[in-house]
Amino acid sequence: MECHKTTGRTAYPVFFNVEPTEVRHQSGAVKEAFAKHEKKDAAGKWRDAMKEAADLAGRELKTTSDGYEAKFIQKVVEDISLELRFIDSSVDEKLIGMETRVKEVLSNIEADSDDVHVIGIKGIGGGGKTTLARAVFNYISIWYEGKSFVENVREASKGSGLKKLQQQVLKDVLNDKSIDITSVYEGEMMMKKMLGSRKVLVVLDDVDDIEQLEALAGEHSWFKSGSTIIITTRDEHVLVAHQVKSILDVNLLSHEEGIRLFSKYAFGREIQSKGMKSSQEKLYIMLQGFP
Structure with a gap:
């Protein structure tokens, strides 16, 4: 806690089989433990440090992943890894305010109760939707078994472009450059059959028509549990038509x-x-x- 306060380091409490309130008020098992050390000179400092730590953002086993320890550990690792990535700065230093916006998207992905997370990012042209989606993609892609960032869907889907975009997603996610699609319908069938075997991250950038989403991310059942689909668009109606529940506005600079x-x-x-x-x-x- 001294490092947290004096050197700018981040303290991250992990409450394993103990509740934050027990640590904060030093009750229950924590109270019993402290009773053995009351005569020690440092006991007062320890009490203060525990109270402060209990007020910090961290993870509690009881309220994370229904108390399932393996998933709880995975969440702790993800939290810390993401923080370290911010510190190591995969964010371009020229992108003022990007870190806050990326964290907002990440918090919505985590808050989404569905097994497959579908997040919509809407805003005016040139407002930073693609930049934000790319930054989020760079931060979290390490946690997925396959990934694909599909740029400029609006323009690329014209003519026979949709089947090429389906090909791109499948080739990227499955790491198989031999995949060939002859029609949009065939592409939908292949995606439905082949994407369900791995947890994937797919970004569909600059979507402007519901047909594009039906061809590239038709149903949740196409994807394995834990997959994340991020859609950027200027038109909120496209997201509503696709029944996207989590829709975020890309905020302009304050x-x-x-x-x-x-x-x-x-x-x-x-x-x-x-x-x-x-x-x-x-x-x-x-x-x-x-x-």
């Missing part, structure tokens, strides 16, 4: 993020705006010394 972005490109650095009262003050500070 005022604060806009200032940071302007500062980064105009002056080659991000200003430290903490304590400044207004955007005018921030802009004035940035312009000091500007020729």
